[in-house]
Structures are given as C-alpha cells and as structure tokens.
Amino acid sequence: MASSAAAAAQAATPLLKDELDIVIPTIRNLDFLEMWRPFFQPYHLIIVQDGDPKKTIRVPEGFDYELYNRDDINRILGPRASCISFKDSACRCFGYMVSKKKYIYTIDDDCFVSFFPPFHPSINFASVRSVSVKVAKDPSGKDINALEQHIKNLLSPSTPYFFNTLYDPYRDGADFVRGYPFSLREGAPTAVSHGLWLNIPDYDAPTQLVKPLERNSRYVDAVMTIPKGTLFPMCGMNLAFDRDLIGPAMYFGLMGDGQPIGRYDDMWAGWCTKVITDHLGLGVKTGLPYIWHSKASNPFVNLKKEYNGIFWQEELIPFFQSASLPKEADTVQKCYLELAKQVRAKLGKVDGYFNKLADSMVTWIEAWDQLNPPKGAVATANGTAKSK
Numbered sequence: 001m002a003s004s005a006a007a008a009a010q011a012a013t014p015l016l017k018d019e020l021d022i023v024i025p026t027i028r029n030l031d032f033l034e035m036w037r038p039f040f041q042p043y044h045l046i047i048v049q050d051g052d053p054k055k056t057i058r059v060p061e062g063f064d065y066e067l068y069n070r071d072d073i074n075r076i077l078g079p080r081a082s083c084i085s086f087k088d089s090a091c092r093c094f095g096y097m098v099s100k101k102k103y104i105y106t107i108d109d110d111c112f113v114s115f116f117p118p119f120h121p122s123i124n125f126a127s128v129r130s131v132s133v134k135v136a137k138d139p140s141g142k143d144i145n146a147l148e149q150h151i152k153n154l155l156s157p158s159t160p161y162f163f164n165t166l167y168d169p170y171r172d173g174a175d176f177v178r179g180y181p182f183s184l185r186e187g188a189p190t191a192v193s194h195g196l197w198l199n200i201p202d203y204d205a206p207t208q209l210v211k212p213l214e215r216n217s218r219y220v221d222a223v224m225t226i227p228k229g230t231l232f233p234m235c236g237m238n239l240a241f242d243r244d245l246i247g248p249a250m251y252f253g254l255m256g257d258g259q260p261i262g263r264y265d266d267m268w269a270g271w272c273t274k275v276i277t278d279h280l281g282l283g284v285k286t287g288l289p290y291i292w293h294s295k296a297s298n299p300f301v302n303l304k305k306e307y308n309g310i311f312w313q314e315e316l317i318p319f320f321q322s323a324s325l326p327k328e329a330d331t332v333q334k335c336y337l338e339l340a341k342q343v344r345a346k347l348g349k350v351d352g353y354f355n356k357l358a359d360s361m362v363t364w365i366e367a368w369d370q371l372n373p374p375k376g377a378v379a380t381a382n383g384t385a386k387s388k
C-alpha cells in the first residue's frame with residue numbers, strides 16, 4: 001500500500017498526465033513497476049520487449065500500457081524495421097517513434113525510486129503484490145518523485161549560453177547571480193532532462209571491472225544546463241525529453257545482435273542530440289532527479305559489447321565536436337539527415353559500420369515520418385505522407 005504521501009501525490013492531478021508516455025525497454029518481467037506505482041500508474045506505458053517475441057513479459061495489474069515485441073516492430077515498419085536494434089536496450093527508441101505524446105520519459109527496469117540518504121529497503125518485488133513503499137525524501141524532506149522532477153526540468157527554460165553559478169535559476173530559492181546578462185535571462189526551450197543514479201553508477205565495463213564495489217552515494221541537489229558547444233555522455237536509464245522539440249534525433253543507433261558494438265546506443269543519441277539542440281537553440285539539462293540503479297547486467301559481457309566503442313569514441317568525439325549544420329537545416333529531421341551525410345563522409349573510413357549506421361539514420365527518419373506524418377498529412381501504406 002503506497003504511503004499517504006504517495007497517495008496524496010496520486011490524488012493531485014499528475015503533471016502532463018495525458019501528454020507524456022513512459023517508455024521501458026525490457027527483457028524481464030516488470031515487477032519493478034510495483035515500486036513506481038504511486039508515480040507511474042496515471043501515465044500510459046510503452047513497453048518495448050526485446051529478445052524472443054514468444055516470451056511473455058509479466059506486467060503488474062492496474063497499468064495502462066501497450067507492448068511491442070520484435071514481431072510487432074517488423075509488422076509495423078516492414079523493411080524499415082532494420083534500423084531498430086535487436087538484443088540491446090537501443091530497441092527502446094521504437095517506443096519514442098510510436099508514441100503520440102509530446103513528452104517521453106524512459107527508464108530501465110532495474111531502476112527504482114531513490115532515497116536520501118542513499119539507502120534502499122531490501123524489497124523482494126516479485127513476492128510482494130502491493131509494496132509498502134515509504135516514499136523517498138530529498139534533503140529538504142520533500143518526496144522524491146523522479147517523473148515530476150523531469151517534468152519541471154522540461155517545462156522550465158535552459159541556460160546554454162551563459163553558465164549560472166547557482167545552477168538552475170528557475171528553481172524555487174534560486175535565481176540568476178550578479179553579472180548574469182539580463183538579455184539572456186529568458187533562457188532557451190528545454191529539449192532534454194538527463195537524470196542520474198544512486199547506488200550503481202553508469203560506468204563502462206573497464207571502470208566497473210576495476211571498481212566492482214564502488215557505489216554512488218552522493219546526492220547532489222542540483223540541475224544544470226550543459227553549455228552550448230559541450231558534448232556529454234547521455235545515459236538512457238533515467239531520461240526525459242520533449243518529443244516535439246527533439247524526438248527525431250533520439251535514434252539509439254544500430255547496436256546489439258549482428259552489430260560490432262553495443263551499449264553505445266544512448267551515447268550515440270546524446271551526441272547527435274546535443275549537436276542538434278545547440279544548432280536549433282534548445283537546451284539540455286542534467287542532474288536531478290536521481291533513481292536507485294540496481295544494475296542487472298554483467299561487466300564481462302558488457303566489455304565485449306563496448307570494446308569497439310572504447311576505441312571508436314576517440315574518433316567520434318572530435319567528429320561531433322567539429323560537426324556543423326547549415327542554417328537551412330531548420331528542423332530536427334533536416335539536421336539529422338545532414339548529420340547522416342557527414343557520418344558517411346567522415347566516419348566511413350574509421351569502420352565500414354558507420355556507412356551502415358548512416359544508412360540506418362536515414363531509414364530511422366523515414367520510419368519516424370511514416371508513423372508521425374506532419375500535422376494535416378495522413379500516413380499512407382508505403383510510408384509517404386500526403387496532405388489531406
């Protein structure tokens with residue numbers, strides 16, 4: 001039974017209740033939702049089932065959801081399904097594509113409500129029908145509602161052009177500091193809200209192998225905008241974004257089965273997204289909210305998946321740092337297709353994989369536009385939109 005505080009949170013009309021979908025990639029039963037019930041139950045879930053489509057994924061009762069397995073993806077996209085990864089959490093981006101909502105929140109199925117100070121009740125979700133969850137509190141004693149914090153981040157502006165040393169100036173109890181130009185205080189629209197993790201940090205396999213016992217217990221009570229011109233390692237496990245502002249850039253690439261790389265899905269999307277948000281004058285925030293991550297993957301298996309990525313990223317980062325988009329690229333789709341051209345021209349020589357990736361970036365945009373025809377147009381069978 002949720003605590004009275006959580007019940008109160010549920011009683012109030014949840015923010016963006018009909019404007020936000022929660023996308024969950026999964027290879028497991030979704031018992032973890034029991035802990036999130038007070039926060040997620042009012043929202044629509046889009047579950048992307050990876051791996052064997054014949055496997056049944058158990059979803060706790062009382063949630064409003066749609067579930068897509070590989071057979072569904074192939075049926076809906078036809079040949080264009082080739083751009084959606086298999087056997088990698090990158091498959092989650094199919095959920096972004098089929099959603100009809102303005103906002104997306106994506107979370108991994110080994111992430112739980114975080115607590116401050118960082119401790120975690122040992123709750124065996126599989127056995128407890130209604131988990132008696134004492135809602136986590138932040139340092140000020142307020143409930144930690146990760147989804148609500150992401151929504152606040154997305155609904156308030158970003159400050160990519162000039163760093164505010166008191167961090168997010170739009171938060172209660174903060175503001176722009178002396179010397180901050182008034183001409184910049186309106187800020188920029190926020191496209192992405194990147195949350196963090198207590199307990200198991202999102203380390204790469206080598207780091208995790210040398211520091212197997214390291215746990216993140218540092219709850220930093222801050223939200224900040226990532227400055228224009230600065231890339232960042234976007235993690236997909238606790239991430240929200242404005243689908244209308246940046247959705248088509250959130251392609252998680254070609255990873256997993258049959259590909260020479262895995263677990264760089266969210267990184268690829270984050271690098272493309274940041275180049276495009278910088279170009280279009282949009283903001284990306286990182287910091288609160290925290291979730292509690294109880295990592296389920298194996299570092300040795302991860303090392304194999306990440307191996308090429310560890311080499312290639314030394315070439316990829318300079319590529320994205322020097323990428324520039326023409327002023328005619330005034331939509332996310334145009335920016336993304338221009339980036340795909342540059343990937344082919346400049347990264348094809350790093351490895352032939354990047355030619356395939358450039359092709360799949362184009363296929364992704366075609367599939368996106370097939371499922372999301374411009375307003376006033378209707379989707380047609382062969383995926384081209386025609387105006388009504």
Ligand SMILES: O=c1ccn([C@@H]2O[C@H](COP(=O)(O)OP(=O)(O)O[C@H]3O[C@@H](CO)[C@H](O)[C@H]3O)[C@@H](O)[C@H]2O)c(=O)[nH]1
Pocket residue numbers: 024025026027028049050051086087088089090091107108109110202235236237256262263264265266295296297302
């Ligand atoms: O083949 C797969 C493997 C996993 N999933 C689902 O994806 C997420 C993340 O998986 P998991 O938590 O097991 O692995 P992590 O190492 O903690 O994931 C981190 O790396 C990123 C993957 O690139 C991920 O975003 C980070 O959290 C879970 O929901 C699995 O069920 C899958 O769909 N297919």
Ligand SMILES: [Mn+2]
Pocket residue numbers: 108110237293294295296297
């Ligand atoms: Mn995990």
